[in-house]
Amino acid sequence: MAVTQLVGAKIHRREDPRLITGHGHYIDDFTRQGTAYASFVRSPVAHARVKSIDVTDASKAPGVVGVYTARDFKGQLAGTHPAAPAFVAEKKYVPERFPIAEKEVTYQGEIVAVVLAESKGQAADAANMIQVDYDDLPVVMDLEKALAKGAPKAHEAGPDNVCWDFTYTPLDLTEAAFKEADVVVKERVLQNRLAPVPMEPRGVLADYEGFDKKLTMWLSSQNPHFIRLFVSGALGLRESQVRVISPDVGGGFGSKISPYPEDYLVPALSRMTARPVKWIETRTESIQNSTHGRGQFYDCEVAAKKDGTLLAMRVVQYVDVGAYHGTFGAFQPVACLMAGGGYKWKGISARTVGVLTNRVPTDPYRGAGRPEATHLVERMVDLVALELKMDPVDIRRKNFIQPEDFPFTQNFGLVVDSGDYDKSLDKALELAGYAELRKKQADLRKQGRYMGIGLSTWIELCGFGPSAATAPATGGIALVESAQVRVTPTGAVIVYTGTHSHGQGHETTFSQIVADQLGVPLDSVELRHGDTAEGTSFGYGTYGSRSLAVGGVAISKAVGKVIDKGKKLAAHIFEAAEEDVVFEHGNFHVKGSPDKSKAFGEVAFASYGMGLPEGMEQGLEAVAYFDPPNLVWPFGAHVAVVEIDAETGSVKLEKYVAVDDCGNIINPMIVDGQIHGGVVQAIAQALYEEVVYDESSGQLKTGTMIDYLVPSAGEIPPFILDKTITPSPTNDLGVKGIGEAGTIAASVAVINAICDALSPLGIKHVDMPATPDKLWHMMKEARK
Amino acid sequence: MANGDELHPIQQAFWDEHGLQCGYCTPGFIMAAAYLLEQNPNPTEDEIRRGLEGNLCRCTGYVNIVKAVQTAARTMSSTPARKTQVTAGGN
Numbered sequence: 001m002a003v004t005q006l007v008g009a010k011i012h013r014r015e016d017p018r019l020i021t022g023h024g025h026y027i028d029d030f031t032r033q034g035t036a037y038a039s040f041v042r043s044p045v046a047h048a049r050v051k052s053i054d055v056t057d058a059s060k061a062p063g064v065v066g067v068y069t070a071r072d073f074k075g076q077l078a079g080t081h082p083a084a085p086a087f088v089a090e091k092k093y094v095p096e097r098f099p100i101a102e103k104e105v106t107y108q109g110e111i112v113a114v115v116l117a118e119s120k121g122q123a124a125d126a127a128n129m130i131q132v133d134y135d136d137l138p139v140v141m142d143l144e145k146a147l148a149k150g151a152p153k154a155h156e157a158g159p160d161n162v163c164w165d166f167t168y169t170p171l172d173l174t175e176a177a178f179k180e181a182d183v184v185v186k187e188r189v190l191q192n193r194l195a196p197v198p199m200e201p202r203g204v205l206a207d208y209e210g211f212d213k214k215l216t217m218w219l220s221s222q223n224p225h226f227i228r229l230f231v232s233g234a235l236g237l238r239e240s241q242v243r244v245i246s247p248d249v250g251g252g253f254g255s256k257i258s259p260y261p262e263d264y265l266v267p268a269l270s271r272m273t274a275r276p277v278k279w280i281e282t283r284t285e286s287i288q289n290s291t292h293g294r295g296q297f298y299d300c301e302v303a304a305k306k307d308g309t310l311l312a313m314r315v316v317q318y319v320d321v322g323a324y325h326g327t328f329g330a331f332q333p334v335a336c337l338m339a340g341g342g343y344k345w346k347g348i349s350a351r352t353v354g355v356l357t358n359r360v361p362t363d364p365y366r367g368a369g370r371p372e373a374t375h376l377v378e379r380m381v382d383l384v385a386l387e388l389k390m391d392p393v394d395i396r397r398k399n400f401i402q403p404e405d406f407p408f409t410q411n412f413g414l415v416v417d418s419g420d421y422d423k424s425l426d427k428a429l430e431l432a433g434y435a436e437l438r439k440k441q442a443d444l445r446k447q448g449r450y451m452g453i454g455l456s457t458w459i460e461l462c463g464f465g466p467s468a469a470t471a472p473a474t475g476g477i478a479l480v481e482s483a484q485v486r487v488t489p490t491g492a493v494i495v496y497t498g499t500h501s502h503g504q505g506h507e508t509t510f511s512q513i514v515a516d517q518l519g520v521p522l523d524s525v526e527l528r529h530g531d532t533a534e535g536t537s538f539g540y541g542t543y544g545s546r547s548l549a550v551g552g553v554a555i556s557k558a559v560g561k562v563i564d565k566g567k568k569l570a571a572h573i574f575e576a577a578e579e580d581v582v583f584e585h586g587n588f589h590v591k592g593s594p595d596k597s598k599a600f601g602e603v604a605f606a607s608y609g610m611g612l613p614e615g616m617e618q619g620l621e622a623v624a625y626f627d628p629p630n631l632v633w634p635f636g637a638h639v640a641v642v643e644i645d646a647e648t649g650s651v652k653l654e655k656y657v658a659v660d661d662c663g664n665i666i667n668p669m670i671v672d673g674q675i676h677g678g679v680v681q682a683i684a685q686a687l688y689e690e691v692v693y694d695e696s697s698g699q700l701k702t703g704t705m706i707d708y709l710v711p712s713a714g715e716i717p718p719f720i721l722d723k724t725i726t727p728s729p730t731n732d733l734g735v736k737g738i739g740e741a742g743t744i745a746a747s748v749a750v751i752n753a754i755c756d757a758l759s760p761l762g763i764k765h766v767d768m769p770a771t772p773d774k775l776w777h778m779m780k781e782a783r784k
Numbered sequence: 785m786a787n788g789d790e791l792h793p794i795q796q797a798f799w800d801e802h803g804l805q806c807g808y809c810t811p812g813f814i815m816a817a818a819y820l821l822e823q824n825p826n827p828t829e830d831e832i833r834r835g836l837e838g839n840l841c842r843c844t845g846y847v848n849i850v851k852a853v854q855t856a857a858r859t860m861s862s863t864p865a866r867k868t869q870v871t872a873g874g875n
Contacts, residue, residue: 012799019807020795021786026808199808199842250808251842503806503843669802673848677805680845705840713833713846742845 006512006522010669013508014522015248015501024248027203027220032276035205036065038266039123040279041113041130042289043105046358046698047154048134050103053113058129063122065273067130069113070102076268077234082259086330086473087337087369088352092162095155095356097324099234099261105134106155106323107358108693108700109288111261116269116277139358139698143297143318146355154323154356163321163354168336168412174303174347177312181303185383190767191372193295193320193691195702196365197710198502200250201281202260202290206267210274214241215267221246222256222502223541228532230259231267246530249502253681254364255290256502257543258327284703292691293365295320296332296372300339302380308388308395315339315376317352319362326363330354331473334461337412338373342421342459342635343381343399348411358698364543366681367460367743374458378748379765382455382755386764392752393429396457397422407630407729414461416633417730420661424724425457428637428659431720437641445760450644451654452757455637456749462737463549463632463730479546480627482536483554485514485562487620489608491601493518493525495558498539499551500530504674504739506547509666510555513733517559518600519586536623545634545737548666553731554626561622566603572613573598573606632728632736636660638679640749644757649776651687651754657720658745663728663736671738672721678742679719684711685743686750690769758782785814793859794818794852803852805843812839817853825861829854 018024055067081097100111113130117123138152145151146161154161178184205218215237221227224244232242249256262279270277281289296319303311317336321329336350385395400421401408408416437453444451464470467478484496495514499506511525518525528534540550563583570588571578580591589597598606607620641655658675665671688709692701702708727734747768754770755763761782766775785792794817797803804810813836820827820835827835832853833846841849 013802015807016799016804017791019804019810020791020798020814022811024807024810197842199806199840248807251806253842505805673802673805673844676845676847677843678845680847681842710840710842712838712840713836713850716833716846718829718850719845719847 006516007666009667011508011512011522011667013505014511015505015507026200026248026250027205027218028280030205030218030247031278032205032207035276035278036116036118036273037120037123038269038277038279039115039127040111040262041115041127041132043101043108043110043112045105045134045136046108046139047137048105049137050101050105050112051133051135054131055113058115058126061122061126061129063118064126065116065118067113067115067126068269070098070100073100073265073268076272077264078236079234081324082230082327083325084328084330084474086328087333088164088166088330088354090166091164093158094163094325095158099264104156107360108698109360114265114269116273141357141359141693141695141698143320143355143357146357154358158356161356163325163356164330165353166351168350169348171314171349174312174314174349177346178303181311182306183384183387184301184303185380185387186301187380187383187765189298189300189376189379191294191296191375192685192689192768194293194365194685194689195287195691195708196253196255196290196293197287197708198251198253198255201283201286202256203280204262204266205276205278206270207276208267208271216243216245217267218245218247219263220249220256222249222252222500222543224500224530224532225498225539226541227259227263231263234264235267235271243533246500249500252502253366254293254368254543257541258291258363283705287703287708288700289360291326291361291363292322293362293368294372295362298376300376300380302384304384306388308390308398310343310345310384310399312345312347313339313380314349319352319354320359321354321356322359322361323356324361326361329361329363331364332362332369332372334369335372335376337414338370338461339377340411341374341377342401342419342457343377344401345411359693366678367740370460370740370744371682371747374456374744375748378456378458378752382752383764386759392455393425393434396425396455415630416459417630417728418726419459419633419635420724420726421457421635424635424659424661425637427722427724428639428657431659431722432639432641432655432657434639448646450646450757452642452753452755454640454749454751454753454756456745456752457637458745459633459635460741460744461631461633462545462740463628464544464546465631466629467627478627479540480625481540481550481554482538482623482625483551483558484535484623485555485558485621487562487604489605491520491524491604493520495525495527495555496535497527497529497551497555498536499542499547501542504542504547505667505670509548509670510552512666513552513556514559517556519584520600545739548735549632549731549737550626550628552735553628553733554624556733557626558622558624561624562620565620565622566600568613568616569607570598570603628730630730632663632730634660634662634736634738634741636741636745638745638749640753642750642753642757644754644775646779649772649779651770651775653683653717653750656717658742659722659724660738660741661724661726662738662741663726664734665725666735674738675721675742676719678740679746680711680716682743682746683716683750686747686768686770688715688769785818793863794856797852797856797859801848801852801855803844803848809839809841813841813849817856820853821857821860826857
């Protein structure tokens with residue numbers, strides 16, 4: 001792309017004027033005349049047989065339209081909840097899932113009945129009157145116990161609790177490397193279960209119009225076209241009969257990718273009652289029922305030479321699948337494929353085991369699998385360094401994939417497109433003042449103070465993705481991206497994309513790309529997304545840091561087609577050869593005679609007129625799909641500095657430096673914002689957040705925001721951010737993704753800093769979240 | 785708070801400093817910031833962070849929200865007319 005005005009500039013976001021004045025439109029801002037409100041009755045127990053449901057009192061309650069249980073939906077909804085293969089080609093046992101439980105409940109919060117009423121309050125009141133008789137069954141919570149022979153089962157009818165057990169690369173692959181090792185370090189690394197907690201909870205408004213047999217759904221989704229696909233299938237409708245509108249989305253972080261039970265039940269209710277039906281999730285419902293992230297542990301061994309050369313890794317990932325297979329839950333094993341990080345290894349043996357439990361299903365949460373991989377490898381590398389008494393910087397430098405190695409085929413056959421890992425590390429160390437920090441640490445240690453410095457030299461694969469990789473992962477549909485660019489007679493440009501922003505600012509960044517390419521003002525470009533009735537026939541949604549690297553490139557391709565047609569037409573107008581026509585700065589002209597020129601708008605107008613070249617149709621619009629040849633590979637280096645209070649175990653984050661490389665940048669302000677938010681979510685995982693269930697009863701103990709600690713402004717330190725720019729060779733824009741980078745990088749920087757701080761006590765490893773209570777106990781034990 | 789097309793300095797500062805992403809928490813933060821600046825027109829960074837602790841944001845990591853409030857404080861202290869607008873609750 002040519003050197004331009006808008007791309008790369010800090011452009012104010014176009015979506016902000018409505019959002020800062022209270023004019024955003026989120027799901028609860030929509031209603032329809034005659035709407036009935038749904039309230040769901042959810043199982044208060046984690047595992048039980050449903051003996052009976054008494055709806056007598058609830059049916060008679062004021063304002064109640066109807067009370068419905070599983071049997072009522074039997075003729076309405078077909079099939080089971082979709083479970084994509086993702087990165088696990090073979091599954092052992094995927095429990096059938098109907099959106100509403102009939103005979104058995106398998107996690108606290110599973111839906112057993114639903115009330116429709118004239119108001120939200122009446123629906124909630126009546127839902128409380130429903131009497132459900134449960135016959136308790138043993139709960140499955142601990143992953144290791146769940147895998148033991150004769151263990152209780154998360155589903156009574158299941159063969160056992162193994163959802164999958166898949167070996168990517170066998171153990172013997174690394175045998176030779178382990179034999180030549182001078183040192184082997186071994187650790188179990190936990191990934192705490194997290195609740196995504198988008199500020200806007202989920203919600204659905206569905207209006208089925210019986211005469212037209214058409215369903216319109218408004219829902220808060222990152223992925224409207226896939227929701228249309230799944231919902232139309234379940235309701236026995238054609239995709240053309242369903243329109244899904246996802247308006248402004250108040251955050252998602254992965255929790256609004258997959259379909260949910262309510263996404264089927266609410267439209268079914270609308271069809272059953274011939275009324276619009278609305279449901280908005282409560283905060284507790286959100287924490288209890290939105291898919292969770294992480295919830296894993298890793299058994300890992302690393303073999304190394306005494307000079308710090310890394311040889312081989314053996315890793316077994318255990319994933320808490322939850323009670324059902326999340327639609328994209330088997331994406332998380334991508335952690336195995338990324339376990340080698342930015343280093344060279346002779347071999348990596350990797351296996352993933354998915355375990356069914358009586359908890360809410362897990363599914364992708366910001367970073368999905370890649371934060372886990374970074375956390376694992378960066379932790380293990382530090383443990384090797386500690387064992388060898390090496391500086392964590394030196395061991396990293398010794399093993400990095402080098403700039404001249406790219407494109408680099410890593411141990412699982414993935415091709416890392418580009419990178420310069422020393423460069424970002426150099427910059428991060430300089431900004432942090434690493435040498436001085438080590439001196440300060442030595443001084444503080446003499447005073448008995450616990451200061452630590454933690455590194456994370458992270459890499460990421462994102463931009464899903466190439467059809468060869470993604471079609472098998474979804475079970476058929478390649479996660480490419482589509483775009484349509486329409487130019488009206490007066491030169492207004494309307495761009496449709498199949499991605500959908502939930503805070504990333506696509507209306508701004510995508511318009512920057514288009515305006516530059518066409519040489520028109522930003523204001524003449526309009527971006528539309530989130531409505532399946534507009535644009536191309538299918539869109540692929542926003543997740544996996546794919547929107548720019550796949551969707552943005554598709555837009556750029558479609559604009560290219562528009563320009564090509566414009567050139568043909570301009571050549572005809574100029575009576576010149578097409579190859580002599582140049583398009584620059586928004587004008588078509590003949591090579592060598594810039595005064596003979598037509599503005600883009602003039603050519604657009606002409607395209608709707610008469611006297612077009614032979615065979616050319618009227619209009620100026622184009623559709624493009626982009627099937628990327630590879631994934632894209634951002635990277636960076638983060639440094640965290642902490643001090644731990646010796647008396648209380650509380651962690652003070654003193655400094656946080658992040659140097660990231662996401663290739664070419666469209667809008668640096670938005671990139672920084674993504675990093676800020678991502679880093680804070682990872683710091684929160686490292687220090688504060690964990691979904692906790694009672695191990696004996698399966699009761700959720702962190703169902704409110706008092707118990708589940710999402711950080712506030714007071715908890716978070718200021719950041720120092722910087723960048724390196726290594727353009728991606730994978731696409732014409734040279735871009736990578738940045739939506740998940742902060743979350744992928746940061747948890748281990750903090751934990752490595754904590755481990756470094758506590759190393760004088762002989763503490764080598766700390767699991768997340770590193771709460772004051774946990775650290776206080778560890779320090780007390782260590783001092784004994 | 786906006787006066788027709790003219791944004792309130794706090795709104796303007798949220799726009800200038802990229803103090804929002806998904807925007808869902810933004811009206812709440814803007815009102816919290818208005819109250820904070822009414823009580824304390826020149827807050828320190830620490831006072832801003834404490835003053836906003838009652839609101840949650842999941843997108844921004846608070847970095848640019850804090851910056852926005854600092855920017856708004858500077859603008860408002862140099863244009864006293866806008867100060868009263870907050871006290872009056874705006875339009």
